[in-house]
Amino acid sequence: MIRFELFCRPSLCTGCLLCEMACSLKKVDACSQAGSVIRVSTHPQFGTSIPLLVNPFECDQCGACVQVCTPGALQMIHEERWPEFLLNKEYVPVPALPRLKAKEE
Numbered sequence: 001m002i003r004f005e006l007f008c009r010p011s012l013c014t015g016c017l018l019c020e021m022a023c024s025l026k027k028v029d030a031c032s033q034a035g036s037v038i039r040v041s042t043h044p045q046f047g048t049s050i051p052l053l054v055n056p057f058e059c060d061q062c063g064a065c066v067q068v069c070t071p072g073a074l075q076m077i078h079e080e081r082w083p084e085f086l087l088n089k090e091y092v093p094v095p096a097l098p099r100l101k102a103k104e105e
Helices: 018-028 064-068 079-087
Strands: 004-008 038-042 049-053 074-078
Touching (some): 004 079
Antiparallel strands (some): 038 049
């Protein structure tokens, strides 16, 4: 199986949430944060943004997020090119977080 990894150039992320909307449109045919496997987190004090994968196992690597993002801010990189991007200080792998369960009431 060919493996890809999502890399981000944080300096280019504007926090616009288009990646979230594109992901949810592709996955659940609706613009919904709940339907997206990518979330944009914005630091409350500094205002900087970075995308996060909230459940990486649900990502089908379709690239919809990359297509709508600011050019160069998100890249879907083939595993053979990972070392090149890991050495490039401008790019970081998009952090993956486990999906949090909703609080039971």
